[in-house]
Amino acid sequence: MIQGDENRVRKTLTVKASAAVAWRVFTAQIGTWWPLADYTIGTSRAVDAVIEPRVGGRWYERGEDGSTCAWGTVLTWEPTSRLVLTWDIGADWKYDPNLGTEIEIHFTAEGDRRTRVDLEHRRLDRYGLHRDRMRAVFDKEGDWGRLLARMAEAAEADAGGETP
Numbered sequence: 001m002i003q004g005d006e007n008r009v010r011k012t013l014t015v016k017a018s019a020a021v022a023w024r025v026f027t028a029q030i031g032t033w034w035p036l037a038d039y040t041i042g043t044s045r046a047v048d049a050v051i052e053p054r055v056g057g058r059w060y061e062r063g064e065d066g067s068t069c070a071w072g073t074v075l076t077w078e079p080t081s082r083l084v085l086t087w088d089i090g091a092d093w094k095y096d097p098n099l100g101t102e103i104e105i106h107f108t109a110e111g112d113r114r115t116r117v118d119l120e121h122r123r124l125d126r127y128g129l130h131r132d133r134m135r136a137v138f139d140k141e142g143d144w145g146r147l148l149a150r151m152a153e154a155a156e157a158d159a160g161g162e163t164p
Contacts, residue, residue: 007131008122009138011145015115015152017159019107022115023080025155026105027051033154034147036061041093042069051085053077059085070095072103081107087121091130101126113159117152119144 015022025033031048040046044063049071051059057074076084084104090096106118121144127134138144 006135007125008120009124009135009144010121011119011148013117013145013148013152014110015117015155016113017115017152017155018113019080019109019115021159022117022151022155023083023107025158026107026117026151027053027079027083029154029158030151031062033150035150039147040069041071041089041095042067051083053079070097075102076104083107091127091134099126115155117148119148 017025028051030051034049036046036049040061042061042063044065044067046061046069047064048062049060050062051057052074055074055077057077058068058070059072059074060068060070062068070088072086072088074083074085076082082105084102086099087101087103088096088099090099101121101123104120104122106116108116108118110116121138124131124135124138
């Protein structure tokens, strides 16, 4: 294991869609592929997830009653290539604005309609004694890879109208 790897989880997959489509589906259409029935922390039933398209923007879920529940903040917004978000959800699955783990996603075009998506969730040491448990959640149990696969499926369906 490379020094520091215990504080990060990395996932990579290839999407059969352009980088523009993969970016749009990940950012503007996150509510269509994020499993809101299971991956939610608000008190109201979640009906959408939102990433505000700018540095300093919020990343949050919206409840059926109109309430919002923060997940983090946009640190870097570089359409259609790079996105960095804070993940401010603690080991108790509650919002903690001081947590500050980070998720960095790169969208790299590999031909006309193929995009490599690299996700790194880092700074897991910020979970303290809960680091190993949370790393297991992000790597295997809750699995960023599974979430990326859902995003890829949505992007590939959306890319049906792309011209090569």
